[in-house]
Amino acid sequence: MRVVVVGGGIVGALTAYYLTERGAKVTLLEKRYFTYGSTGRSTGSFTAQQHHPVLVRAALRSIERVKELKKRFIEQRIPFAYRFMDDESPHVAIAMSDGDAERLEKEALIWSSGGAEVLRADPEKVTEYVPFLDPEAVRAAFITPKDYKAMPQPITWASIAAARLNGAETRTYEEVTKIEREDDAIAVRTSSGRKYVADAVVLAAGAATPKLASGVGDKFNDFVKPHYAGGLVTEPFRYVMKATVRVMRFSYRFTQTVRREFVATIDDMGEENQSLDVSDSLKFIEKASTITVKLMPVMRAVNILRVWGAYVDVTADRLPIIGWSLNAEDAVYYAFGFNDYGLSTSPYLAELIADEVSKGVRHPDLESFRPARALKQ
Numbered sequence: 001m002r003v004v005v006v007g008g009g010i011v012g013a014l015t016a017y018y019l020t021e022r023g024a025k026v027t028l029l030e031k032r033y034f035t036y037g038s039t040g041r042s043t044g045s046f047t048a049q050q051h052h053p054v055l056v057r058a059a060l061r062s063i064e065r066v067k068e069l070k071k072r073f074i075e076q077r078i079p080f081a082y083r084f085m086d087d088e089s090p091h092v093a094i095a096m097s098d099g100d101a102e103r104l105e106k107e108a109l110i111w112s113s114g115g116a117e118v119l120r121a122d123p124e125k126v127t128e129y130v131p132f133l134d135p136e137a138v139r140a141a142f143i144t145p146k147d148y149k150a151m152p153q154p155i156t157w158a159s160i161a162a163a164r165l166n167g168a169e170t171r172t173y174e175e176v177t178k179i180e181r182e183d184d185a186i187a188v189r190t191s192s193g194r195k196y197v198a199d200a201v202v203l204a205a206g207a208a209t210p211k212l213a214s215g216v217g218d219k220f221n222d223f224v225k226p227h228y229a230g231g232l233v234t235e236p237f238r239y240v241m242k243a244t245v246r247v248m249r250f251s252y253r254f255t256q257t258v259r260r261e262f263v264a265t266i267d268d269m270g271e272e273n274q275s276l277d278v279s280d281s282l283k284f285i286e287k288a289s290t291i292t293v294k295l296m297p298v299m300r301a302v303n304i305l306r307v308w309g310a311y312v313d314v315t316a317d318r319l320p321i322i323g324w325s326l327n328a329e330d331a332v333y334y335a336f337g338f339n340d341y342g343l344s345t346s347p348y349l350a351e352l353i354a355d356e357v358s359k360g361v362r363h364p365d366l367e368s369f370r371p372a373r374a375l376k377q
């Protein structure tokens with residue numbers, strides 16, 4: 001089976017890899033460089049703190065997959081595998097207001113119903129995980145102690161290198177401009193004038209996917225919107241914080257990477273970003289710095305070294321869109337709409353996607369995510 005995968009983020013890379021493992025002849029196309037999209041601009045946290053039980057389960061399995069993949073890629077001597085820069089990282093979810101505390105309480109029930117270990121923590125206990133925290137700023141806190149962190153780029157690069165070892169063709173600076181039916185096959189045209197003919201196309205182009213979908217008549221209209229996100233990195237310090245902090249409502253995360261710098265991100269600034277703009281924003285710096293200093297006053301003295309902008313593909317029900325097109329069934333497959341949890345869930349979900357595309361099976365874990373709900377408007 002010939003499959004073209006569009007998008008060199010973590011979803012496209014892992015799907016391409018798992019497809020080659022299942023014997024497919026894969027071509028992976030990326031419009032810029034691998035990890036150019038939200039993957040390369042994310043925090044790197046793998047957490048069971050998800051709002052749907054299937055996503056919780058996917059996150060728990062994804063953490064296992066990341067560890068297995070690292071081992072497997074090291075055995076295959078894929079250089080990037082040595083650079084996963086991973087560590088255990090208990091995730092500490094914090095509510096800073098009474099209203100958010102109630103919401104957090106409800107979310108924590110979903111985490112445990114999805115199978116995650118969840119601990120309730122009083123503000124003093126939280127300081128064991130987050131040494132600089134001001135307990136006064138915390139109204140409620142829950143911890144998922146078995147969570148993880150890893151740099152998303154090496155995972156993506158290693159998966160692509162492994163796919164190549166399995167025979168995949170991979171191209172960067174190859175922007176897909178058109179997808180159309182061609183007799184029994186599907187043709188993918190790119191900005192460089194090339195044409196790729198395949199039996200199926202997997203669209204894993206993140207926030208750019210709806211535009212490509214309209215070529216085969218699937219209109220996602222307002223169901224998916226690109227939202228602005230931002231990240232900042234500080235000067236490096238001694239590695240003192242394994243944990244990752246999440247603040248409810250602001251989609252804010254804060255952690256120390258194993259490269260020792262602190263990273264703060266707001267995965268969704270709540271603003272549309274139709275042009276998929278990746279320039280930095282003063283509004284983001286203000287918001288991220290305010291939350292950081294309120295939670296950890298000592299951070300006031302820390303220098304920010306770099307700031308970046310990004311986009312996430314936010315869906316109306318905050319679930320991903322996974323499955324065959326309605327208009328080009330068995331030829332165009334969607335794998336996008338991963339909101340702010342694509343790293344946490346894709347190492348597992350990409351494997352199910354590869355099974356559906358290559359073997360024609362339907363996996364029950366994907367049933368809540370089908371495109372029909374997003375196209376029926």
Ligand SMILES: Cc1cc2nc3c(=O)[nH]c(=O)nc-3n(C[C@H](O)[C@H](O)[C@H](O)COP(=O)(O)OP(=O)(O)OC[C@H]3O[C@@H](n4cnc5c(N)ncnc54)[C@H](O)[C@@H]3O)c2cc1C
Pocket residue numbers: 006007008009010011012029030031032033034035036037038039040041042043044045046047174175176177204205206207208209212229230231253265266267310311312335336337338339340341342343344345
């Ligand atoms: C600031 C920030 C922090 C985040 N933190 C976390 C976190 O800690 N944990 C977590 O689980 N998730 C996090 N996320 C979300 C996570 O990054 C995404 O859900 C995930 O990376 C989505 O991966 P993807 O492969 O679907 O999309 P992307 O990484 O966006 O990849 C899509 C790719 O498609 C390419 N493309 C687009 N159009 C075309 C075309 N026409 N032709 C060819 N290629 C094309 C793009 O260039 C891009 O490389 C964060 C996101 C942001 C922005």
